[in-house]
Amino acid sequence: MNDRDLDLDRLWQSAPESPRTDKAADTVRLMTATLEPVRPLPSPRSLAALFTLFAVALAAPAAFILGPYALSRLSTGDSITVYAALAVALTLSASALAAQMFPAARRIASPSVLLPAVVLALVLIFAALFSVKQEHAFWRNAWNCARAGLEAAAVVALAASLLLRRGALLDLPSTGALTGFFAGLAGTFMLSIHCPDFNLAHVLTGHLAVAAIGAGLGWLVGSLAALRRR
Amino acid sequence: MRLYQQADPSAPATLVSLLSPQLLRFFRFNAASREQAEDLLQETWLKIHRMRHTWRSGERVLPWVYAIAHHVRIDSYRRTRRLASREAPIDSVPDPPSAQSGLDALSFESMVATLPDGQREVITMLKSVGMTVEEVALATSSTVGAVKLKAHRAYERLREVIGAPSRVKSKEAPAAKPKSASASPGRHKDGAL
Secondary structure, eight states: OOHHHHOHHHHHHTOOOOOOHHHHHHHHHHHHHTOOOOOOOOOHHHHHHHHHHHHHHHHHHHHHHHOOHHHHHSOHHHHHHHHHHHHHHHHHHHHHHHHTTSTTOOOSSOHHHHHHHHHHHHHHHHHHHOOOOOOTTHHHHHHHHHHHHHHHHHHHHHHHHHHHTTSOOOOHHHHHHHHHHHHHHHHHHHHHHHOOOOOHHHIIIIIIHHHHHHHHHHHHHHHHHHHHHO | OHHHHTTOTTHHHHHHHHHHHHHHHHHHHHSSOHHHHHHHHHHHHHHHHHTGGGOOTTSOHHHHHHHHHHHHHHHHHHHHHHHHHHSOOOOOOOOOOOSSOOHHHHHHHHHHHTSOHHHHHHHHIIIIIOOOHHHHHHHTTOOHHHHHHHHHHHHHHHHHHHHOHHHIIIIIOTTOOOSOOOOOOOOOSTTOO
16 A cells, blocks of 8 residues: 555545536525625624623613612622622623524533533532521522522523524524523522522522523423424 | 625625535535435525625634534434434435546545544545634534544544455445555655545
């Protein structure tokens, strides 16, 4: 076997293929028939900022309507840590969500890496700040918080999906999971302003779980949409 | 591409004639038949047409186009798999080799066919389209490291296939004959084996 046999470049060059002319002409005809000027989407960074704005603009007023009880109970240091961590998490997931709208966009990480990493980081931060305490009616309280968080998340997800529809959504399950996660984080953010229960177990099951449930539900919706599209 | 976004009537024909041969080759090496590859090519163009507003001036066109082609291929693969699990097989009509494809093309096609899906796709983008590793990573929503690893494994696999001509000859391509008996793998640069 010599060098010539192993040269892939040469082999590629030797396998030229042209599309069928009638089919190519048909394709061009279909494209030209609906050819209209289009305005390119804003940059992924601008869209990420818009997503974050949606989340804050919808979640913060909801928290203030329900009562910002957590704000007055948290120390300044804890407040800064909690809200800064949630702001970073929201920004990261908004950037990942905006990248889903553009084919071949640069991504911070794939959703399968980003989502668990963000959740883990938040768990560690919350575990460093809060401790587990005995709590009366633990599951009922957790469910009440989770339900309120999911309601806020549903509104954010709806608003985000209106913007997402403008993009090129190629991977629907991933986009669904990211949308649900992002909206769920907005719900967590709302609860972290509203709920004064700082029992770690409650924060994880009642607040942070909203983001995880959101991601799961979003993935399910995305997968069903992908099945329908096929 | 900018003219295409501005609805220049000549832009679709120019783009189609410029990129279709490469895209067809990409699908040809990643699809079952020529007919299927042609269908996927048309589906890709129609998708590109619908998504043209998501290309941003200054961005590279090839990764953008191949990211769409990558997903069209994946969707088609899943669709075919789903249908295959429901439908009873009928006698398949073999795809006749095109008049242009000679001995080398046939042997190379059969060699590439021995690669796993992901490796085949990466090697096609690198070798057929001439994309850089970074561009392939963008098109496949992967990392540069993962693309390099897939390409490396594909080269290794192809080396094995070329190094075992009897296997290729009996299973895949009767026309593929080794031209010399040297065991040296030849060049080892990124561009060629």
